[in-house]
Amino acid sequence: xxxxxxxxxxxxxxxxxxxxxxxxxxFASHDAASRAAHAAAREQERPGATTSIEYEDEKGRxxxxxxxxxxxxxxDVDD
Numbered sequence: 294x295x296x297x298x299x300x301x302x303x304x305x306x307x308x309x310x311x312x313x314x315x316x317x318x319x320f321a322s323h324d325a326a327s328r329a330a331h332a333a334a335r336e337q338e339r340p341g342a343t344t345s346i347e348y349e350d351e352k353g354r355x356x357x358x359x360x361x362x363x364x365x366x367x368x369d370v371d372d
Contacts, residue, residue, distance in 0.1 A: 295366040295367070296366055296367045296368075296369065297312060297334070297337055297366045297367070297368045297369070298312070298368075298369055298370075298371060299311070299312055299330040299331075299333065299334050299368065299369065299370040299371065300312075300370075300371045301323060301326050301327050301330060301370070301371065301372055302316075304316050304319055305319045306319065307319040307320055307321055307322075307326075308320045308321070308322060308323045308325065308326035309326055310326050310327075310329060310330035310333065310370070317329060317330070317333070323372075327370065327372050330370045331370050333368075334368035334369065334370050335368075337365065337366060337368040338365050338366070338367065338368050339365065340362050340363045340365055341362040341365075342362045343359060343360065343361050343362045343363075344359070344360055344362070345357065345358070345359055345360070346358060346359075346360045
């Protein structure tokens with residue numbers, strides 16, 4: 294199982310959560326950013342429907358595969 298880490302960080306005059314190099318919108322407080330990160334993490338782990346996906350890799354090649362709706366990452370928030 295893969296893992297996704299949400300980090301609460303100061304950002305753009307307030308607080309945000311960051312996943313990898315991507316930032317959320319800015320929140321007025323650390324607590325508000327933490328609540329939003331926990332909500333996003335719960336959603337990340339929620340099973341969905343099995344579906345076909347297509348994506349382009351870093352070398353410009355396209356791939357098609359089936360993504361199982363119950364193959365969800367473990368999502369953690371680092372407050």
